Amino acid sequence: MVALLRKTEDIFAQLFETSGGILVLFFTSIAEVRYVGRNLDKLLKQMLEVGFNTLPLASLIGLFTGMIVALESGLELKELGLEHIVASIVAFSMMREMGPVITAMISAGRVGAGMAAELGTMTVNEEVDALRSMGINPVRYLVMPRFWATILMQPLLTMYAVVIGIWGGSLVSSALLGIASEQFMHNVFRALEFSDITFGLSKTVVFGAMYSIISCYMGLTTQRGAEGVGRSTTRAVVVSLTMILVADYFIGRFFG
Amino acid sequence: MDVVIKHLYKSFGDNHVLRGVNLSVEQGKITVIVGGSGAGKSVLLKLIIGLLRPDKGEIYLNGTDITKLNEGQILPLRRKIGLVFQTGGLLNSLTVGENIALPLKEHRIGTRREIEKIVAEKLELLGLKGKENEMPSHLSGGMRKRVSIARVLALNPNMILYDEPTAGLDPPMAENIDTLIMDLNKRLGVTTIVVTHDLQSIFKIADTVCMLHKGVIIESGKPEEFKHSPTPVVKEFLHRLNT
Numbered sequence: 001m002v003a004l005l006r007k008t009e010d011i012f013a014q015l016f017e018t019s020g021g022i023l024v025l026f027f028t029s030i031a032e033v034r035y036v037g038r039n040l041d042k043l044l045k046q047m048l049e050v051g052f053n054t055l056p057l058a059s060l061i062g063l064f065t066g067m068i069v070a071l072e073s074g075l076e077l078k079e080l081g082l083e084h085i086v087a088s089i090v091a092f093s094m095m096r097e098m099g100p101v102i103t104a105m106i107s108a109g110r111v112g113a114g115m116a117a118e119l120g121t122m123t124v125n126e127e128v129d130a131l132r133s134m135g136i137n138p139v140r141y142l143v144m145p146r147f148w149a150t151i152l153m154q155p156l157l158t159m160y161a162v163v164i165g166i167w168g169g170s171l172v173s174s175a176l177l178g179i180a181s182e183q184f185m186h187n188v189f190r191a192l193e194f195s196d197i198t199f200g201l202s203k204t205v206v207f208g209a210m211y212s213i214i215s216c217y218m219g220l221t222t223q224r225g226a227e228g229v230g231r232s233t234t235r236a237v238v239v240s241l242t243m244i245l246v247a248d249y250f251i252g253r254f255f256g
Numbered sequence: 257m258d259v260v261i262k263h264l265y266k267s268f269g270d271n272h273v274l275r276g277v278n279l280s281v282e283q284g285k286i287t288v289i290v291g292g293s294g295a296g297k298s299v300l301l302k303l304i305i306g307l308l309r310p311d312k313g314e315i316y317l318n319g320t321d322i323t324k325l326n327e328g329q330i331l332p333l334r335r336k337i338g339l340v341f342q343t344g345g346l347l348n349s350l351t352v353g354e355n356i357a358l359p360l361k362e363h364r365i366g367t368r369r370e371i372e373k374i375v376a377e378k379l380e381l382l383g384l385k386g387k388e389n390e391m392p393s394h395l396s397g398g399m400r401k402r403v404s405i406a407r408v409l410a411l412n413p414n415m416i417l418y419d420e421p422t423a424g425l426d427p428p429m430a431e432n433i434d435t436l437i438m439d440l441n442k443r444l445g446v447t448t449i450v451v452t453h454d455l456q457s458i459f460k461i462a463d464t465v466c467m468l469h470k471g472v473i474i475e476s477g478k479p480e481e482f483k484h485s486p487t488p489v490v491k492e493f494l495h496r497l498n499t
């Protein structure tokens with residue numbers, strides 16, 4: 001019993017330490033933006049990684065998400081004779097919900113995991129300590145460019161996935177429900193409001209900030225030893241995915 | 257720069273590595289630290305520049321207790337202190353030349369042309385001419401160590417800590433490095449701490465030799481005194497290195 005209590009205590013202590021550390025890293029990375037000018041090369045490299053290199057995956061996942069939403073809602077609605085609203089359902093759910101969440105999740109799994117593994121390897125190899133030993137701030141050198149690259153690129157990537165997803169929805173609608181794609185697109189543009197776009201994109205900024213900081217934190221706190229980097233990478237992905245869903249719920253609950 | 261360490265303790269979990277280290281390093285002198293593998297020599301060097309935090313004790317650099325400073329306050333102090341890591345500590349994603357240029361670029365010291373010149377000069381000094389565009393992963397351990405020394409020298413430090421600088425080098429190159437360490441010390445007055453197992457270099461370069469054993473400095477003195485120390489552990493250590 002005492003052992004159990006002790007264990008619980010340890011878990012909570014760890015939890016506070018981790019979340020505290022993540023918050024500190026978050027605010028430091030924001031403050032370090034004043035040095036972005038001399039780190040432009042690193043920022044651009046990371047922007048390429050977050051944005052461009054994730055495009056193929058985002059295309060594929062965006063496409064199928066849009067198709068699935070159209071398929072699931074379309075068949076039901078057709079029986080009720082309401083298939084004309086499929087376009088607005090696809091547009092709404094892609095822009096406000098599926099696009100931001102799905103894109104953030106695949107980015108956390110690909111880009112975030114990459115950040116944790118890279119910084120983890122650097123930590124274990126004493127590269128991070130070497131930076132510190134030269135008076136170079138590792139947050140400025142390593143985390144800040146990754147954080148801001150994610151903040152800048154995640155909305156673009158999401159917007160791209162949303163467009164592909166809507167296109168996927170229109171493909172399914174024309175094939176299964178006989179809705180012409182011009183008609184579908186017309187309905188999409190009528191349904192979407194500017195506030196839907198800003199809502200969806202604001203979410204992506206929050207998600208991007210979360211997974212990049214969580215992943216960098218896990219990388220920088222990697223323990224020495226053979227399984228250290230693997231463990232950090234797994235933890236980065238699991239914690240990021242969980243936090244994205246939790247944040248998504250609360251954003252929907254309080255701002256939706 | 258001088259270093260005074262008082263009652264320094266450092267543990268990792270149940271592993272009590274340092275248990276009350278007292279050590280003074282004089283300005284402009286070469287202090288050699290010896291000790292068995294796993295004795296905590298590398299840990300001690302990292303503590304001195306604040307890469308690790310002690311559990312207890314004080315570390316004064318030029319009279320400032322760095323254990324009272326936070327990371328942001330220590331960072332600028334480190335620009336004038338170089339640490340040559342036991343493993344080199346090179347950034348694997350950068351070339352040899354970029355590694356040496358890194359501290360200069362990040363601290364915005366010199367124009368691009370000047371940085372190029374410093375890099376070429378340090379490469380030449382360490383016998384690494386023409387290796388500029390190699391990746392660290394393609395170099396031997398000894399060569400990585402030399403690149404690491406070159407990178408430390410780029411910032412013209414007042415104090416350099418070398419963690420086994422000659423391990424993995426062939427004897428002539430090891431001798432070159434020893435000569436370089438002494439030369440930097442004599443010519444520029446660089447305060448120097450060297451961790452080494454190399455008996456030759458201990459007695460060639462040291463002004464003071466200290467032995468770390470079971471978490472404390474058990475012996476400290478001039479090389480001659482150290483050589484004839486009556487302490488059994490020191491005797492045994494020297495005997496082991498001799499054979």
Ligand SMILES: Nc1ncnc2c1ncn2[C@@H]1O[C@H](COP(=O)(O)OP(=O)(O)O)[C@@H](O)[C@H]1O
Pocket residue numbers: 224268271273291292293294295296297298299300
């Ligand atoms: N970052 C660390 N985390 C946990 N243990 C460490 C760490 N650094 C060193 N140690 C442990 O401290 C002891 C001393 O290590 P070290 O200073 O590297 O020895 P050496 O005298 O050979 O340089 C070893 O038992 C090592 O495992």
Ligand SMILES: [Mg+2]
Pocket residue numbers: 297298299342419
């Ligand atoms: Mg060591």
